[in-house]
Amino acid sequence: xxxxxxxxxxxxxxxxxxxxxxxxxxxxxxxxxxxxxxxxxxxxxxxxxxxxxxxxxxxxxxxxxxxxxxxxxxxxxxxxxxxxxxxxxxxxxxxxxxxxxxxxxxxxxxxxxxxxxxxxxxxxxxxxxxxxxxxxxxxxxxxxxxxxxxxxxxxxxxxxxxxxxxxxxxxxxxxxxxxxxxxxxxxxxxxxxxxxxxxxxxxxxxxxxxxxxxxxxxxxxxxxxxxxxxxxxxxxxxxxxxxxxxxxxxxxxxxxxxxxxxxxxxxxxxxxxxxxxxxxxxxxxxxxxxxxxxxxxxxxxxxxxxxxxxxxxxxxxxxxxxxxxxxxxxxxxxxxxxxxxxxxxxxxxxxxxxxxxxxxxxxxxxxxxxxxxxxxxxxxxxxxxxxxxxxxxxxxxxxxxxxxxxxxxxxxxxxxxxxxxxx
Ligand code: SF4
Ligand code: SF4
Numbered sequence: 001x002x003x004x005x006x007x008x009x010x011x012x013x014x015x016x017x018x019x020x021x022x023x024x025x026x027x028x029x030x031x032x033x034x035x036x037x038x039x040x041x042x043x044x045x046x047x048x049x050x051x052x053x054x055x056x057x058x059x060x061x062x063x064x065x066x067x068x069x070x071x072x073x074x075x076x077x078x079x080x081x082x083x084x085x086x087x088x089x090x091x092x093x094x095x096x097x098x099x100x101x102x103x104x105x106x107x108x109x110x111x112x113x114x115x116x117x118x119x120x121x122x123x124x125x126x127x128x129x130x131x132x133x134x135x136x137x138x139x140x141x142x143x144x145x146x147x148x149x150x151x152x153x154x155x156x157x158x159x160x161x162x163x164x165x166x167x168x169x170x171x172x173x174x175x176x177x178x179x180x181x182x183x184x185x186x187x188x189x190x191x192x193x194x195x196x197x198x199x200x201x202x203x204x205x206x207x208x209x210x211x212x213x214x215x216x217x218x219x220x221x222x223x224x225x226x227x228x229x230x231x232x233x234x235x236x237x238x239x240x241x242x243x244x245x246x247x248x249x250x251x252x253x254x255x256x257x258x259x260x261x262x263x264x265x266x267x268x269x270x271x272x273x274x275x276x277x278x279x280x281x282x283x284x285x286x287x288x289x290x291x292x293x294x295x296x297x298x299x300x301x302x303x304x305x306x307x308x309x310x311x312x313x314x315x316x317x318x319x320x321x322x323x324x325x326x327x328x329x330x331x332x333x334x335x336x337x338x339x340x341x342x343x344x345x346x347x348x349x350x351x352x353x354x355x356x357x358x359x360x361x362x363x364x365x366x367x368x369x370x371x372x373x374x375x376x377x378x379x380x381x382x383x384x385x386x387x388x389x390x391x392x393x394x395x396x397x398x399x400x401x402x403x404x405x406x407x408x409x410x411x412x413x414x415x416x417x418x419x420x421x422x423x
Contacts, residue, residue, distance in 0.1 A: 005083050008127025009060070012081075015119035016061050023111040024061050027051060033103035033113060038346050039096045042366040050103040050113045053092040056081045057120055090129050093120045095359050098351035099224075100311035105342065114316075122226030130225045133355045137221040138230050145237065147219045148185035155188050155216050162196040168203050170195065171210035173245065179209040179284065180247040180276075182218035182238065182262070184255035186387035194254065197414030201285065204417055205293035209251075215241035218258035223265060224352035231261060232269040238262060242276050250278045254408050256312030256350060256386040263317065280313055282385045282409055286322030289329060296330040296416040304333045304379045307409075308370070308393060309344040310386035323385055323409055330416035337373045345369050349392030367396035374404060385409045 002010075031049070034040045039048040046052065062069025063078055072078035103113045124130060140149040159170045171177065179202075187194045202209050215238040222230030242250050252259040263278045279287075288294040307327055313319045320341040327334040339345055348366045353359050370393070374382060382404055384390050393406045 004126075004128040005086065008086055008123045008129070009081055011126035012057055012060055012119070012123035013064065015123060016057065016064070019112065020057070020116055020119065021061060021065060023113070023116060024058055026109045027111055028109060030108065033107050033111075036102040036106040038098075038100070038102070038348060038366050038369050039362070042369055043362075047092065048096055050097075050117075053089070053097060054113070054116050054120060056085045056089055057116060057123070086124060086127050086129055089120060090124055090131070093117055093124060094131050094134070095353065095356055096362060098311065098346050098348065098353050100346035100350060101316045102311070102343075102346065105315060118226045120226070121224070122228070125225045125227050130227075131352070131356050133357065134221050134225050134352050137355065138225060138227070141217070141219070141221055141234055142230070142237075145215055146185055146188065146217050147221060148189070150185060150188045150217075152213045152216055155183070155211065156213075158188060158192045158195055159211065162192070162199055166196045166199050168196075168199040170199050171208075173213050174208070174210035175245045175247075177208035177210045177245070177247060179207065179249045179251050180212055180242050180245055181209055181251045181253070181281075182258065183216060183253045184219050184258055184387045185217055186391060187253055187255075188217065191254075191387055191390065191408060191411075194408060194410050197411045198281075200414050200417060201288075201294065201410070204295065205288045207288070207293070210245065210247070212241035212245055214244065218252050218262050219255055220258060220261035221352065223257060223261045228269050231265060235262060235266045235270050239266075239270065239274060242274075248276055249284075250274075250276055251284055252278055252280050254281055254385045254387055254390075254410060256310035256314075256317070256388065259317050259319070260312040280317070280319050280322075280385070282313075282322045282326065283319055285410065285413055286325050289325060294329075294413070295418040296413060297418055302333055303381065304335050304377065305331050305381040305383055306335050306337055306374070306377050306379045307340070308337070308347060308382055308384040308389055309341055310384065310389045311344070311346050311350055313385060314344060315342045319385075323383075326409060326413055327383065330413060335377055335379065337377065339373070345373060347389045347392040347396070349388050349395075350386075354388055354392050363392070364396075364399055367392075367399065370396060371400050371402065374402065379404065381405045381407060383407050383409050383412050
């Protein structure tokens with residue numbers, strides 16, 4: 001019978017493909033990636049350097065595919081991977097890496113370190129070592145369509161509340177409309193103002209949209225676990241819902257990882273192209289701006305505001321300009337953090353890290369980078385476009401007694417919409 005450890009090692013072996021082999025062999029050990037990683041820069045602990053996270057995988061690659069590694073294994077200088085090695089890798093790949101991609105971006109020889117970290121996560125999941133919080137989230141996502149376990153009935157109640165507040169009808173299961181909207185779990189209950197905000201924006205822009213009762217959330221714990229089968233199952237649910245409603249466009253919510261999963265990973269993990277397009281909600285709002293369908297009032301925001309770019313949407317997903325176009329449209333005093341857009345520093349809560357209880361202390365330590373970024377601007381408002389970032393920012397600001405307001409960009413746009421009698 002194959003043990004969990006053997007399953008994990010076999011998965012790791014199978015994961016060593018041509019890109020992985022080329023990344024290991026082309027690494028020049030310059031250490032530059034370490035200075036891109038918030039977990040290393042804020043703690044100074046060598047174990048958090050990006051390439052160190054991949055030690056079991058690298059050892060396996062050497063033992064299987066290099067002459068020197070085989071020789072070292074033969075004379076006992078390179079040991080077999082143990083359960084303890086795999087358990088140590090859980091901390092380094094799940095608990096202290098947000099898959100933010102800053103290391104991959106900075107590597108001078110082009111090594112995609114996140115590509116390998118995801119493979120490490122997949123092997124650890126196969127070995128039965130994925131964090132219980134992520135496993136639970138995956139079960140809820142598959143069974144209830146919601147990472148936090150909020151069924152469609154919860155969203156339907158929120159929709160009714162938003163209709164009452166705005167006086168605007170919001171569709172569920174309306175076919176042939178312009179957009180099908182997906183949310184993140186946090187937006188269903190915690191940041192639910194996004195529902196009424198979008199109703200107002202889309203009404204002003206004259207576009208049609210709907211929720212689907214078959215798929216209402218887009219966050220994807222399967223992707224965090226490196227488990228392509230689970231990731232694919234969730235994507236298939238969303239694709240089936242969009243196909244049934246015959247929509248041309250699907251909107252990914254203010255959630256960085258959801259965007260990475262449905263926009264970029266999705267067609268690859270299910271093995272076929274979608275019959276519709278996928279946009280981040282902020283891309284859609286910027287398209288409406290460009291078409292002259294979005295009218296906002298910039299005069300009322302003279303206080304400086306800044307923007308936190310979510311890693312998966314901005315650095316890894318390529319959505320960098322739309323948010324800036326929108327911010328400049330509604331604010332006369334938008335100021336950039338020193339490192340922003342693709343270079344932005346991670347909030348420290350993505351990649352599933354924020355959902356793991358045991359990461360609390362580490363997250364407090366690494367938030368100091370974001371604190372310094374905000375402090376040096378002297379702003380009272382930070383806008384973002386990811387519910388996980390928003391939660392992490394709110395928690396970090398609270399822990400540091402900082403009197404700074406965090407707001408989602410969609411909500412900010414809705415707050416600045418011109419009223420019907422304004423021009
Ligand atoms: S992906 Fe981000 S958090 Fe993970 S090792 Fe690279 S820089 Fe560090
Ligand atoms: S930056 Fe690239 S080459 Fe340098 S140590 Fe990191 S992975 Fe290796």
